[in-house]
Amino acid sequence: MASILSVVERAYHGTIEEQDDTILWLSHMIKNAGGDISLLLRGNAVNYAVLGQDATGLSFGDVKLEVAPTLDKDVENLISAGVTTYVVQEDLEERGIKHEEVAKGISMIGRAQVADLFDSHDSIWHW
């Protein structure tokens, strides 16, 4: 089976749609289906690893979003499920995010190592 690197860079687009990030969700589905998948968060998607995100409180008319996204927990759940999850360190630093703010179990890599990560996977799913 081919090893897949799922690269996520676009962030915060699914809050009212699926109460998920669509690609974190799909990556977890692929893992559950037996896929050999790792995850790379780069660009704005590094913010998905930040603990303490809160998207509650949305209400339009008398319709409330009862189940809000918990993207930090989704990242933690991916890690717990055995999906090795990488974050580009420079992308964190550019956004003022400190290492202690991100989920435990995240693997930090430098930008210069992204090419190594691509080389070590058979298929790149760059979303």
Place this chain on the structure above:
Amino acid sequence: MATLTIALMDSPYESGTTTTALRIIDAAVRKGHRVNVFAYEGAVNLTMADQKPHPNPVKGTSVEDQHHPTTSEWVAGVLKTELVDWINCGLCVDERGAGNWIEGARRGGPPDLLKWSNESDNTLIIGTR
């Protein structure tokens, strides 16, 4: 001949990626390759059967003058080759009310993408922005 799996996310008409994806699919089947298309999120709207062409009031042209094919017509065109297998993500379809689609597309989910990817020569993922 090879098999290529392609995942799409963009809804019709909002991005050049739809055009490029259709060009790639069309070119691949003209070369005799098989193409699997996994339509995810907004891309499930590409196959909606209720799409209708329209006149252009700015140019003062009629539907016939415009002769503007919809994405479902274009997808139907490549499906006719019988070299294209098209799966719409079922959950994405449900939340968009996009279930009335053209003949030839079928319902599925991410495990189908994984299966196709493992069985294909290569996989092209075209995300959205």
Place this chain on the structure above:
Amino acid sequence: MAQYVLIESRDPFEYGDPLYIYDLAGDLSAKGNDVTLFLVQNGVLTTRNGVKDNPLPKLRQKAPGVSVHADDFSLRERGISAANLVEGVSVSNIDSLVDLLVQDGAKIVWH
């Protein structure tokens, strides 16, 4: 050594992450990989002579082994003449891209 097909549909004018794919192409090439950078849609906006802070000549200098192709339809759609391209860019087409995409073992990256 792997074969990479990097397809860049974005341009450095609209996005805040303009060098990512160019840097990645250079890094993958420096590791000994066979890298093609295929520019399509607004990705071809860097091919026009006179672009300021253009990452293409820098890529050519850093990684001369990277093959850079521009989609003919995307060029024509934007009125970019083949005679006015940055040095090192070849005009290509979707048929040639498909040939690259079906290469055995190729790693494909769309951006």
